Amino acid sequence: MLIRIRTVALEGRTSKGAGVSRTPVGAVLFDFHQTLFQVEAGESWIGAACTGIGRDTALPEIETLLTQVNAAREFPDVVEGQKGRDRSPEAHRSATLFWLHAGGVDEQLADALYERLLDPSGWHPYRDTAATLAELSRIGVPVGVISNTGWDLRKTFEHYGLAGHVKSFTLSCEHGMEKPDPDFFRLACAELSSPPEETLMVGDNPLSDGGAVAAGMMCHLFPPAPPHASRGLWTILRLVDPWTE
Numbered sequence: 001m002l003i004r005i006r007t008v009a010l011e012g013r014t015s016k017g018a019g020v021s022r023t024p025v026g027a028v029l030f031d032f033h034q035t036l037f038q039v040e041a042g043e044s045w046i047g048a049a050c051t052g053i054g055r056d057t058a059l060p061e062i063e064t065l066l067t068q069v070n071a072a073r074e075f076p077d078v079v080e081g082q083k084g085r086d087r088s089p090e091a092h093r094s095a096t097l098f099w100l101h102a103g104g105v106d107e108q109l110a111d112a113l114y115e116r117l118l119d120p121s122g123w124h125p126y127r128d129t130a131a132t133l134a135e136l137s138r139i140g141v142p143v144g145v146i147s148n149t150g151w152d153l154r155k156t157f158e159h160y161g162l163a164g165h166v167k168s169f170t171l172s173c174e175h176g177m178e179k180p181d182p183d184f185f186r187l188a189c190a191e192l193s194s195p196p197e198e199t200l201m202v203g204d205n206p207l208s209d210g211g212a213v214a215a216g217m218m219c220h221l222f223p224p225a226p227p228h229a230s231r232g233l234w235t236i237l238r239l240v241d242p243w244t245e
Contacts, residue, residue: 025198025200025239026194027141027167027198027199028136028142028202028240029170029185029192029199030143030146031203033147033149034204034224035203035209036129036145037126038124039117039122042069042070043063043066045113046062046069049112052115053109065103065104068105069104070103071103075102084178086148086173087173087176089151089173091150092149093114093150100114120155123156124228127229128230129231130161131233131234132234132236136236137164137165139241142193143166143167145170146171146184146185146201150173168188178208180207180211185215186215199217202236203219204222205221206221
């Protein structure tokens with residue numbers, strides 16, 4: 001879903017034959033979860049955690065536990081406990097364990113589930129993530145990642161050989177700030193050495209990622225997509241350079 005691509009009069013940047021001037025996109029800022037990567041399925045998450053601590057757990061047991069954990073997300077005290085959790089690693093761990101315990105998960109398994117959440121192998125890039133990042137790198141467009149997260153995402157990009165395509169990682173847990181705070185987006189632009197008005201934000205959440213507009217940025221949002229699917233990220237290349245064939 002395209003929110004808005006601002007246009008201004010700029011000499012020398014006109015589309016072929018149209019006489020229309022556009023704001024140049026000098027850099028691209030990506031959200032992480034559900035934009036570039038998707039987390040593994042809940043059954044896989046619990047199964048891997050159980051295996052890691054030597055528990056032989058049958059699928060029906062895993063499904064029952066997953067149902068309990070998902071239901072616990074809606075408990076009022078759990079919802080309240082998640083507020084501000086991405087502002088530090090400590091807050092994120094505490095809030096996540098509180099949620100898991102509320103869902104009936106014992107302490108040993110809760111710790112294992114948390115460690116699995118941080119494991120790069122539990123996250124999967126969308127089918128077109130690698131090619132899109134590589135092409136942006138090839139044409140010289142700086143790429144940054146901005147995320148509300150409680151841990152260092154760099155390891156996940158390194159795991160998949162994608163870290164070399166990313167100039168900056170602006171992570172909430174390292175700055176004590178979260179999207180949609182406009183100052184958080186401005187900080188990300190500064191780390192990319194790109195003015196907000198020339199930086200394109202790409203995400204999936206109208207509330208958090210759409211906050212980039214308040215920072216003066218262009219913003220492009222995608223609808224939900226299943227894991228391992230093509231995300232449609234190739235469209236970003238056309239927004240960056242709409243004059244190419």
